[in-house]
Amino acid sequence: MISNLNLLVVLSDAYDALDPTGNITIKWDVINWTPDGYLAVVTMFNFQQYRHIQAPGWSLGWTWAKKEVIWSMVGSQTTEQGDCSKYKGNIPHCCQKRPTVVDLLPGTPYNQQIANCCKGGVINSWAQDPANAASSFQVSVGAAGTTNKTVKVPKNFTLRAPGPGYTCGPAKIVKPTQFVSSDGRRVTQAMSKNMRWLQSSDKGNLPNFNLMTVTWNVTCTYSQFLAQKTPTCCVSLSSFYNDTIVPCPTCTCGCQNNKTQPGSCVEYVLF
Structure with a gap:
């Protein structure tokens, strides 16, 4: 008699079975306004329990809603500049419709650094090393406008950390982030955008602002199925x-x- 035994084991999950609620949260905080756009601090928090982002590190991409450009960056750089031929004199850092941003390496000069940057894209997990579970960079965005009708949130965020497997949802408006100074004596927060400046005679000609909060959150989750087809x-x-x-x-x-x-x-x- 011939016996035949077949056993097929397939391991694949829609999300990490060991950490079903873990995610990487990307916070986009507008901290100042420029003549043609804004200055933002972008921070990635690794809220996963066990999965570190290891070398060669993360790479973050998105699609601009209009024809925005990146004038300058601190703590990171884009992998390509793109076609900036229409600009004369002051040339943007990146003119691509869909830029890809990477962290700078350790040893970067201090004048090119921001807090939580320049670790080669390595981010430890929040549960195991919360002090090193974030990565930040600063970006100056141009050609974005300075009114509620012109400033648009980027879309189609993608994250490689360092390989595939992450899916990012749409950006959502959230409560402004508060920033504590290094000496702990002052707290500032992400800017609200001055949409209009109105003179109010009945209030002693004090300026009256119509404000809009400009802080966006993007949540990216890991899928073993996407990471390994x-x-x-x-x-x-x-x-x-x-x-x-x-x-x-x-x-x-x-x-x-x-x-x-x-x-x-x-x-x-x-x-």
């Missing part, structure tokens, strides 16, 4: 001593990139 594990057990009788499904174990046997499993193990 093929299942993590496939085990085929058989009493037959022939790996062609009960093979793993095509590509289940991760395909070899070769021309002679495309789609073949990396390795078969016979028991």
Whole structure:
């Protein structure tokens, strides 16, 4: 009598099973206004319990809603400048519609640093090392306008940390972030945008502001399925001593990139 036993094990989850509520939160705080746009501090918080962002570190991308440019950055840089040929004299740091930003490396000159920057994109998990669970950079955005009708939130955020697997939701308006000075004696907060300046004669000609909060949050979650398109594990057990009788499904174990046997499993193990 010939017995045949097949066992297929597939490991893939929509989210990290060990940390289903973990996420990376990106906070975009407008801290000042410029003649044609704004100055913002962007901070990434690794609220995952166990998953660190390791070298070569994170890379963050988004799509501008209009024709914004990046005039300058502190604590980070874009991977490409793009076509800035229409600008004369002062050239923007980046003119791409969809910029990709990376952290600067340790040892960056102090005048190019901001708090929580310049760690090569490495961010530890909040549960294990909260003091090193954030990464920040400063960006000066131009061609954005300075009214509620012109300033638009970026969209289509993407995060690689350092590989694929993260999906980012849309940006949402949240309560302004408060910033504590290094000596702990002063607290400031993200700017509210001055949409109109009205003179009010009945209040002694004091300026009256119509304000809009400008702080956005983007939440990115990790998916093992997205990180590894093929299942993590496939085990085929058989009493037959022939790996062609009960093979793993095509590509289940991760395909070899070769021309002679495309789609073949990396390795078969016979028991």
